[in-house]
Amino acid sequence: MILCRQMxxxxxxxxxxxxxxxxxxxxxxxxxxxxxHQQVPELNCRECHDCAQPxxxxxxxxxxxxxxxxxxxxxxxxxxxxxxxxxxxxxxQYQGVNFDHRLHASxxxxxxxxxxxxxxxxxxxxPPCQTCHGGEANPQNLRQPSLKGAYHRQCLNCHxxxxxxxxxxxxxLPQAKYAKSEDKTDATDIMGQSHxxxxxxxxxxxxxxxxxxxMVTFYHQxxxxxxxxxxVDCHQKxxxxxxxxxxxTPATRKSMEEVHGICSGCHESAACSKCHDRVERxxxxxxxxxxxxxxxxxxxxxxxxxxxxxxxxxxNRDCSSCHGGWNQENFRxxxxxxxxxxxxxxxDCADCHIERRFHEKPTCSPCHEDQRDFxxxxxxxxxxxxx
Amino acid sequence: xxLDRRGFLKLAAxxxxxxxxxxxxxxxxxxxxxxxxxxxxAFGVLVDTTLCIGCRKCEWGCNQANDLPKRERxxxxxxxxxETHRRPDVTAFTVVNRVAAPPEVRQAAFAKIQCxxxxxxxxxxxxxxxxxxxxxxxxxxxxxxxxxxxRYCMVACPFQIPAYEYSRALEPxxxxxxxxxxxxxxxxxxxxxxENCPEExxxxxxxxxxxxxxxxxxxxxxxxxxxxxxxxxxxxxTSWMYLAGVDFARADLPPLDNQxxxxxxxxxxxxxxxxFVPPVxxxxxxxxxxxxxxxxxxxxxxxx
Numbered sequence: 001m002i003l004c005r006q007m008x009x010x011x012x013x014x015x016x017x018x019x020x021x022x023x024x025x026x027x028x029x030x031x032x033x034x035x036x037h038q039q040v041p042e043l044n045c046r047e048c049h050d051c052a053q054p055x056x057x058x059x060x061x062x063x064x065x066x067x068x069x070x071x072x073x074x075x076x077x078x079x080x081x082x083x084x085x086x087x088x089x090x091x092x093q094y095q096g097v098n099f100d101h102r103l104h105a106s107x108x109x110x111x112x113x114x115x116x117x118x119x120x121x122x123x124x125x126x127p128p129c130q131t132c133h134g135g136e137a138n139p140q141n142l143r144q145p146s147l148k149g150a151y152h153r154q155c156l157n158c159h160x161x162x163x164x165x166x167x168x169x170x171x172x173l174p175q176a177k178y179a180k181s182e183d184k185t186d187a188t189d190i191m192g193q194s195h196x197x198x199x200x201x202x203x204x205x206x207x208x209x210x211x212x213x214x215m216v217t218f219y220h221q222x223x224x225x226x227x228x229x230x231x232v233d234c235h236q237k238x239x240x241x242x243x244x245x246x247x248x249t250p251a252t253r254k255s256m257e258e259v260h261g262i263c264s265g266c267h268e269s270a271a272c273s274k275c276h277d278r279v280e281r282x283x284x285x286x287x288x289x290x291x292x293x294x295x296x297x298x299x300x301x302x303x304x305x306x307x308x309x310x311x312x313x314x315x316n317r318d319c320s321s322c323h324g325g326w327n328q329e330n331f332r333x334x335x336x337x338x339x340x341x342x343x344x345x346x347x348d349c350a351d352c353h354i355e356r357r358f359h360e361k362p363t364c365s366p367c368h369e370d371q372r373d374f375x376x377x378x379x380x381x382x383x384x385x386x387x
Numbered sequence: 388x389x390l391d392r393r394g395f396l397k398l399a400a401x402x403x404x405x406x407x408x409x410x411x412x413x414x415x416x417x418x419x420x421x422x423x424x425x426x427x428x429a430f431g432v433l434v435d436t437t438l439c440i441g442c443r444k445c446e447w448g449c450n451q452a453n454d455l456p457k458r459e460r461x462x463x464x465x466x467x468x469x470e471t472h473r474r475p476d477v478t479a480f481t482v483v484n485r486v487a488a489p490p491e492v493r494q495a496a497f498a499k500i501q502c503x504x505x506x507x508x509x510x511x512x513x514x515x516x517x518x519x520x521x522x523x524x525x526x527x528x529x530x531x532x533x534x535x536x537x538r539y540c541m542v543a544c545p546f547q548i549p550a551y552e553y554s555r556a557l558e559p560x561x562x563x564x565x566x567x568x569x570x571x572x573x574x575x576x577x578x579x580x581x582e583n584c585p586e587e588x589x590x591x592x593x594x595x596x597x598x599x600x601x602x603x604x605x606x607x608x609x610x611x612x613x614x615x616x617x618x619x620x621x622x623x624x625t626s627w628m629y630l631a632g633v634d635f636a637r638a639d640l641p642p643l644d645n646q647x648x649x650x651x652x653x654x655x656x657x658x659x660x661x662x663f664v665p666p667v668x669x670x671x672x673x674x675x676x677x678x679x680x681x682x683x684x685x686x687x688x689x690x691x
Binding site: 137139142146148149152153167168 | 592
């Protein structure tokens with residue numbers, strides 16, 4: 001009787017013992033050194049690989065790994081995407097749905113790219129919906145809707161948000177009017193077109209509830225030009241309805257963190273007055289710091305000079321105060337717009353730029369006694385300054 | 388045998404103990420009653436109200452698959468009915484309602500309501516002729532031939548689902564969703580409403596698989612769903628379970644106790660009559676009292 005009661009416990013110990021032994025055996029037999037993504041502890045091999053021992057030659061990749069999104073599919077462009085798709089699997093019940101893939105792909109670039117719809121893909125691939133979503137619902141995998149569910153969820157997830165149209169005939173043409181959409185010659189038809197490019201505003205003035213400084217002036221274009229930001233760098237998680245919602249309701253109140261998060265990602269400042277003011281602020285001008293960026297530095301991103309975002313103190317107009325490393329060998333004079341001829345290229349910098357004071361007007365007098373002006377008789381030829 | 392005060396108390400205590408014992412046995416039976424069939428393995432449905440678009444295709448599918456006044460598919464394209472709150476009735480086993488969402492929720496939500504097919508149904512417990520039965524596969528079925536029209540089921544149902552054909556003079560029936568019993572058990576298909584849902588907002592499967600699915604969905608999208616599966620434990624669990632992004636009460640799913648109503652009622656009622664022990668004990672006790680009194684009367688008489 002006692003033995004009977006102990007049986008499950010004994011069996012459990014036995015199993016654990018066997019497992020420990022088998023693990024030890026594996027380790028002894030195959031001391032494989034884990035490399036790359038194998039080292040990530042939370043990764044389960046079977047999540048992506050269908051076979052027990054994937055190799056480089058046969059990675060046996062699972063077609064639908066839930067772990068990865070198409071974010072990892074790299075450089076797929078709208079141009080590569082199929083232009084149109086005719087979804088006509090149930091042509092016996094409904095007319096085919098002419099889906100403008102190109103248009104949707106270009107729109108997705110404004111949010112999460114291909115992965116907006118192609119959510120779980122093997123790295124580097126973007127398989128079509130049918131690869132994972134078969135024709136019928138699979139009772140073995142309730143998480144994976146069938147093709148019908150997948151299509152409807154993908155389409156309506158956005159469309160119900162912005163157009164609020166959920167009628168079947170928005171996509172499925174009624175039987176009576178049967179005519180292939182491809183045959184349409186309607187000029188307003190948007191088939192195969194891309195989303196019209198969006199013209200970003202120069203600036204926006206936000207009115208905030210902060211009493212000590214209710215206005216925040218944001219120079220939108222400057223952020224694109226100066227910082228080289230892409231739309232999605234700031235406009236994350238924004239969807240069609242952000243612009244297209246036909247029944248806009250007061251949006252949910254955003255938290256302090258959400259509102260400030262977009263700016264504070266780059267601007268590390270705890271002082272409210274950094275952005276908030278009682279009046280509309282002028283755009284930032286570098287001249288206000290006492291040092292005009294001038295034509296040579298205008299096109300540079302801020303980070304090129306301010307890698308840590310800090311002010312540079314003690315800047316003077318002498319180029320060598322920053323560009324100390326420039327000398328006759330490594331300085332391309334053509335960047336100034338003047339390409340020196342062979343004679344002058346051999347001359348020392350200080351021959352024309354007296355005492356290497358480069359911000360002052362150069363002189364020709366040390367060699368030429370005719371009081372010539374370097375602009376009229378250039379020591380080389382003028383070239384276009386490439387930016 | 389004479390029954391003095393001490394003897395009577397002993398006897399009474401024995402009787403009470405027997406009755407209490409049988410009650411306890413009955414309670415054990417009632418609590419296991421829910422798992423008499425394998426609730427976890429029975430069929431169920433998970434309704435994801437955040438996916439529902441209110442297209443009413445489930446209503447149409449239900450109308451076609453059941454013995455209901457037949458209507459055209461175009462009838463169900465009418466979305467104006469969503470403006471008013473509707474309940475299932477004798478002409479429709481299921482209806483979709485727009486969920487009255489709070490103003491901060493921008494997305495309109497919809498919820499389909501029908502019989503929840505409780506794991507331990509109060510209607511079947513209340514039915515005195517056994518016309519309503521919980522099937523091992525999950526559905527709560529109705530047998531019109533057995534029904535005597537007492538409508539206790541309508542009072543008992545915590546979701547107020549059963550409807551009654553008052554307008555039918557002869558053989559009126561109780562009308563409620565059958566979970567397409569014949570269709571899922573005999574034909575191996577899915578219920579008609581589920582087959583017709585374009586969004587697959589309704590997922591048909593084993594109840595335990597659905598619970599796992601629901602928990603996975605909540606874990607993956609904590610912003611989208613409330614951290615609660617309605618029907619997982621309400622009234623002892625229901626075969627149809629719901630996920631929602633807004634308060635369930637708005638979707639006609641009232642806050643209910645986790646204990647199945649029949650657990651209490653059946654414990655008392657079945658306990659009283661379990662194996663006829665309490666009646667036999669009671670009558671035995673009364674008989675003994677009577678007997679002892681008769682003897683005492685006899686003894687007194689002899690003395691006189």
